[in-house]
Amino acid sequence: MKNNLLIPNKYKVFGWIIFLAFILLHIFTNIIYPEIGEKLPLSTENTSRSFFDASSNMTLAGAGILLGLIMICFTREKNEDEYISYLRLRSWQVSVLISYSILFIANLFIYGSWFLSFMIYNLLTVLLVFIITFNLSLYKIKGERTGDEK
Incomplete structure (x- = not known):
């Protein structure tokens, strides 16, 4: 059965590069050094000519992380068969x-603005857990196939 929703396998590498670059951008500019994140060109002061607001770095990082994860999740494997x-x-x-x-x-346990912050990060858990479980499953069947050949 052919799945037309999957993109070619070569885009998985680009997805990992985009994901890692933007996760590092997010960690660096929003968590470790938030004062540096405010000085980046995307976060300009509220002037009449500004296109981005102060949270644009976080928005850009979130969009890049999401794009990278989607590219990783929706790439075809080299040998895509029915079992895969x-x-x-x-x-x-x-x-x-x-x-x-x-x-x-x-x-049940998180309230207020903490819950809103949690929900933002929880949007990515489906993609992250998919990547982990799918790659673990692929690793297991590759181990079984090499064990059968010996």
């Missing part, structure tokens, strides 16, 4: 269940 499609579907199911379980627990 099954593993892909199973990994999506597991990632949605884990993400919503985390959301359920957070809904």
Whole structure:
């Protein structure tokens, strides 16, 4: 069965590069050194000619992280067959269940603005858990296939 929603395999490398670059940008400009993040060219003062506001660095980093994760998740494997499609579907199911379980627990124990901050980061958990579970599944079947050949 051919899946037309998947992009070619070569874009997985670009996805990892984009993801890592923007996660480093986010960590550096918003968590470790927020005062430097305010001095970057994208975050200008409120002048009549400014295009970006003070939170543009966080918006740009979030968009880059999301783009990178989507590129990683939706790239075709080199040998995409029905079993890998099954593993892909199973990994999506597991990632949605884990993400919503985390959301359920957070809904019970986190309140106010902390919950809003948590929700922003929770948007990425489905993609992150998918990448982890899918790659672990691929690693396991590659180990089984090499074990069978010996």
